[in-house]
Amino acid sequence: GAVVSQHPSRVICKSGTSVKIECRSLDFQATTMFWYRQFPKQSLMLMATSNEGSKATYEQGVEKDKFLINHASLTLSTLTVTSAHPEDSSFYICSAMGTSGGASTDTQYFGPGTRLTVL
Amino acid sequence: AQTVTQSQPEMSVQEAETVTLSCTYDTSESDYYLFWYKQPPSRQMILVIRQEAYKQQNATENRFSVNFQKAAKSFSLKISDSQLGDAAMYFCAYRGGGADGLTFGKGTHLIIQP
Numbered sequence: 001g002a003v004v005s006q007h008p009s010r011v012i013c014k015s016g017t018s019v020k021i022e023c024r025s026l027d028f029q030a031t032t033m034f035w036y037r038q039f040p041k042q043s044l045m046l047m048a049t050s051n052e053g054s055k056a057t058y059e060q061g062v063e064k065d066k067f068l069i070n071h072a073s074l075t076l077s078t079l080t081v082t083s084a085h086p087e088d089s090s091f092y093i094c095s096a097m098g099t100s101g102g103a104s105t106d107t108q109y110f111g112p113g114t115r116l117t118v119l
Numbered sequence: 120a121q122t123v124t125q126s127q128p129e130m131s132v133q134e135a136e137t138v139t140l141s142c143t144y145d146t147s148e149s150d151y152y153l154f155w156y157k158q159p160p161s162r163q164m165i166l167v168i169r170q171e172a173y174k175q176q177n178a179t180e181n182r183f184s185v186n187f188q189k190a191a192k193s194f195s196l197k198i199s200d201s202q203l204g205d206a207a208m209y210f211c212a213y214r215g216g217g218a219d220g221l222t223f224g225k226g227t228h229l230i231i232q233p
Contacts, residue, residue: 032218043210044164046220059220091162097218106152106171108214108221110164 002103003027004096006111013084014119021079021114023094028103030096033077035069038091038113050077074098084118091115121146123213125224132201133232139186140196140227142211150216153187153194158226159207167209170194198229206231 003026013019023033032051036044048064050056050071058064066088068080077096081088095108103109122145132138144153155167170178170187177185182199198205208228212221 034220036220038162043223043225044221046222049218049220051218093162093164095164095221106214107154107166107169109166110156112161112163 002098002107002109004030004094004109004111006094006114008114009112010115010117012117012119015085016083018080018082019084019116021081021092021094021116023077023079023096023111025075025096025098025103025109028096028098029074029100030077030098030103031074032097033071034095034097034108035067035077035079036093036095038093040091044093081116084116086118089116089118121148121151121213121215121222123211123222123224125211125227127227128225129228129230131230131232132198134201134203136201137197137199138201138229140198140209140211140229142194142196142224144192144194144211144213146192146213146215148215152214152216153185154212154214154221155183155185155194155196156210156212156223157205157207158210164210168196201231203231203233205229 007022035047048056048058056069071077093113094111151172153170157165186195208226210226211224
């Protein structure tokens, strides 16, 4: 139980375009979802926290107009990178916390990640 | 702000031996959670073990156990009978008492020598 999926797993786009990444909890209801960013050979950095039906809370230094987060249902959150530039190239990982299915209340379950390359 | 420190960028251990990965953290909260996650080359984050700060007993999961020293703010991971499949990056992570995001350490690259 407690499976989180992400789509796409890999995306290549041109500079200036927008890219949407989906994060889904498959067998539990995710009351809270998180988005992280991981640069090569580095650790994960929290970008934002989203609760279903509410506006996301962004970490200091993360541009909310550039990284749009929507958490419209208890199983889906999306991250849209707007007007992407090469410096946005990174590995984006979502995680989810929930209270149903196979999920343990206090544990974050991670998606497999999305590798974004901006040319 | 909370910080998590992993002072060992890389560790190497012989197969079947035991290895301990170090982690220290800094917080002013009394209610929090600590985790060890494993990230293999696939980059999928896999939960290894978790510890609630209010529990005095150290968590164990099969070959994995922790040494949680709350006063010293230390949270080390012991892997017994190391297996080739244990090779990965290991991240120590902290979460506050609410539905907060995780603060990760920089990670330790674990190499298993056959």
